[in-house]
Ligand code: ADP
């Protein structure tokens with residue numbers, strides 16, 4: 001099966017693009033942020049462990065995230081391919097993922113300026129139940145506070161605040177950018193301009209999906 005990996009800074013649009021790819025290509029979407037937020041909502045031990053790291057904008061420990069992804073990858077609904085949003089974020093995670101066989105692997109790096117990404121994050125709204133992504137400025141839900149897709153509650157994510165956003169960018173530069181280099185050296189990385197409207201960025205990405 002095919003594995004597509006989306007890279008990009010927080011606010012670069014990985015989640016939104018992952019949703020569109022899921023819709024059009026029939027890939028399963030695997031978002032570690034969504035998996036972790038669901039664990040927190042459920043009040044599970046994994047969620048309790050992850051919560052503080054996420055609120056502060058740090059990374060959840062590799063060993064926990066790698067285990068959650070291992071469980072997700074063994075769920076058995078991935079025959080049509082899958083797209084990963086937010087994983088791998090560290091070298092150790094990348095190595096764990098490389099050990100999982102795939103028929104073909106492609107990585108897409110969505111590049112945006114930090115200013116644009118921060119502006120998006122600070123006006124972003126997210127569905128607590130299904131993870132659908134909205135934006136106060138240009139893509140609000142039809143009914144304020146209510147998810148178009150599932151009727152769940154739409155609100156600002158706890159970590160979409162100034163201090164946490166700053167920390168997420170720092171961690172992204174230190175831990176995740178080197179991982180992008182790892183895929184570039186393997187020759188499977190495409191870079192896409194992530195500025196502009198979602199439909200515009202998506203058109204650029206579609207052209208690159210092989
Ligand atoms: P964003 O890309 O906007 O930062 P995500 O939903 O992908 O948002 O991630 C939110 C938070 O969840 C991260 O700041 C981090 O704390 C945690 N997280 C998500 N994916 C990973 C991962 N692969 N490794 C470690 N922590 C992760």
Ligand code: ZN
Nearest residue numbers: 127130147150
């Ligand atoms: Zn929803």
